[in-house]
Amino acid sequence: QVQLVESGGGLVQAGGSLRLSCVASGSIFSINSMGWYRQAPGKQRELVASIFSSGSTIYADSVKGRFTISGDNAKDLVYLQMNSLKPEDTAVYYCNARALAPPYAYWGQGTQVTVSS
Secondary structure, eight states: OEEEEEEOOEEEETTOOEEEEEEEEESGGGEEEEEEEEEOTTSOOEEEEEEETTSOEEEOGGGTTTEEEEESTTTSEEEEEEOSOOGGGOEEEEEEEEEETTEEEEEOOOEEEEEEO
């Protein structure tokens, strides 16, 4: 089992910045990647960014150049630095950790990010 705890959400004006943090505990040796998803009201949950144990990263097109994901060997700590925030970034952001053997996805409780125009 892996437990994920997020922090760092809040209210910010458009153009501002926030940094989200997620700390993992438990069976972190099983984690292959960690990342962030978000879900806006009435929309499906979508991938924002992920970082793999190799250090490689992927980003949603909508956040490329504005958001940066980083982590501690993608094992127990991951950050999401969000710059140049837009109102459309408003959502609940969820930390995610994926294990390969056996395959499983773990989720945090979510943290609200609200960007005012």
